Amino acid sequence: MTLLAVTVIGVDRPGIIAAVTGALAEVGGNLEDSSMTILGGHFAMSLIVAVDAGEDAVRAALEPVTGALGLAAFVGEVTVEPGHTSTGSPYVVSVHGADRPGIVSRVMGVIASYGGNVSDLTTRLSGDLYVVVADVEVPLEVDIEELRASLAGAADELGVEVTVRAADPDLL
Amino acid sequence: MTVREVVLAPERVLSRPSADVDPCDPSVVGLAADLVATMYAHPGCVGLAAPQVGDGRRVFCLDVTGHPKARTSAGLVVLANPELVSGEGPKVGREGCQSVPDLTGDVARFRRVVVRGAVPGTGELRTYEADAFEARAFQHELDHLAGMLFLDRVAGAHAIFPRKRYL
Numbered sequence: 001m002t003l004l005a006v007t008v009i010g011v012d013r014p015g016i017i018a019a020v021t022g023a024l025a026e027v028g029g030n031l032e033d034s035s036m037t038i039l040g041g042h043f044a045m046s047l048i049v050a051v052d053a054g055e056d057a058v059r060a061a062l063e064p065v066t067g068a069l070g071l072a073a074f075v076g077e078v079t080v081e082p083g084h085t086s087t088g089s090p091y092v093v094s095v096h097g098a099d100r101p102g103i104v105s106r107v108m109g110v111i112a113s114y115g116g117n118v119s120d121l122t123t124r125l126s127g128d129l130y131v132v133v134a135d136v137e138v139p140l141e142v143d144i145e146e147l148r149a150s151l152a153g154a155a156d157e158l159g160v161e162v163t164v165r166a167a168d169p170d171l172l
Numbered sequence: 173m174t175v176r177e178v179v180l181a182p183e184r185v186l187s188r189p190s191a192d193v194d195p196c197d198p199s200v201v202g203l204a205a206d207l208v209a210t211m212y213a214h215p216g217c218v219g220l221a222a223p224q225v226g227d228g229r230r231v232f233c234l235d236v237t238g239h240p241k242a243r244t245s246a247g248l249v250v251l252a253n254p255e256l257v258s259g260e261g262p263k264v265g266r267e268g269c270q271s272v273p274d275l276t277g278d279v280a281r282f283r284r285v286v287v288r289g290a291v292p293g294t295g296e297l298r299t300y301e302a303d304a305f306e307a308r309a310f311q312h313e314l315d316h317l318a319g320m321l322f323l324d325r326v327a328g329a330h331a332i333f334p335r336k337r338y339l
Contacts, residue, residue, distance in 0.1 A: 096323045098182040120329035126274040129181045135329045161187045163324040 003032070004049045004058055005078045010071035012043040019065045020045060027053045027061045048078065088117065088137035090167035091144070093151070097160025099130035106158055107132065110150050115139045130160075135167065173205040175213040176225040178270050181321060185223050186271055189319040190230045195252040195290035200231060204250045204292040207233045217270050219309045221316030224271050230254065231292065232313040234306075241265075241305035249300060249310075251289030256314055257299065259285040265308055267322045268335060276333050277326035281311045 008020050017036060024031070029051040036045045051058060059075045066073045095107055104123065111118065111134070120135040138144060148164050155162035179185060193200045203222060211220040211233055219234030233250040236242040259282030268276045284303040287310045291298055302310050312322065326332050 092326070092328050094324050094326060096181060096321065122329040122332055124275055124332060124334070126272070126334075127180065129272065129275075131275065131323055131332065133323075133326050133329045133332050160182075161324065163320075165325070167328060 006047040007074045008045040016043050023061045023065045088139045091136045092167045093134045094163045095132040110154050114142050173209045176210045179226045187319045190228045190317045192253050193229045195295040201293045219313045221313045230317045234309045236306045243304035244302045244306045254289030257286040278331035279325045281308045
């Protein structure tokens with residue numbers, strides 16, 4: 001059994017999921033994990049696929065579909081080693097302000113410097129308003145007030161607002 | 173009484189805490205009247221806080237009358253220097269904002285709240301008990317006066333959405 005990372009992206013239209021997953025099913029692929037969404041009018045699929053057939057067979061199976069629908073695809077083998085395991089506290093980091101280049105990289109740079117691990121991140125652009133919301137796991141040994149202060153400093157430089165809240169659903 | 177232009181994020185007045193006011197100051201009464209006129213001028217708008225018309229003073233209005241998600245409804249509420257007295261029972265619900273017109277988000281709020289504030293003009297202290305949608309509206313407006321948007325409270329990366337537009 002081989003584990004493959006498959007990403008597919010192209011201008012959104014009905015039938016993309018049906019066609020791509022149909023091609024994968026035909027070579028015996030099993031979707032172990034997936035995230036699919038529309039990004040700026042493009043439909044983006046990120047998949048982890050378990051399959052007996054090799055990487056080349058999957059690529060060949062996808063080719064007619066991606067060609068017909070005008071999709072760009074990537075297929076690559078991934079190892080089954082477990083990734084990052086949870087050892088921290090969950091937080092939600094919200095950032096919003098006037099759009100400018102570098103907001104995500106600056107804020108995420110601060111989070112990374114504390115060993116924070118981002119498990120999910122969404123950005124939205126609405127007119128001049130740029131919004132970032134990230135689910136972040138912060139190592140237990142990190143002083144969250146220190147992280148808050150560092151993020152506030154970065155936010156001041158960027159001219160944006162940043163909020164860090166514990167993600168515990170029982171907390172308000 | 174003037175319908176004022178609603179300020180949109182990322183205007184920074186929306187992210188600054190507002191200042192306490194003298195509820196009997198005529199300019200505060202005028203601001204309150206403008207807020208009410210502006211709220212009613214926008215169909216579907218159930219509340220408006222002073223920063224949303226570019227004024228950093230602690231005044232808001234709300235009216236959830238007839239809203240399908242409302243249980244309690246005090247009708248028109250206009251308060252200066254409002255405070256959250258107590259809240260209980262967290263509940264996650266979808267919210268939008270006149271100042272963030274294209275996005276909505278899932279936000280955890282108290283299900284029931286007690287809010288106290290002064291009535292503009294008389295200065296009389298009034299206390300409201302609200303639940304469900306009206307409680308959410310109170311907390312949303314209180315947040316505006318603290319310089320916070322629902323964007324600062326969304327429940328996670330998968331809790332922010334483009335606002336659906338129906339024809």
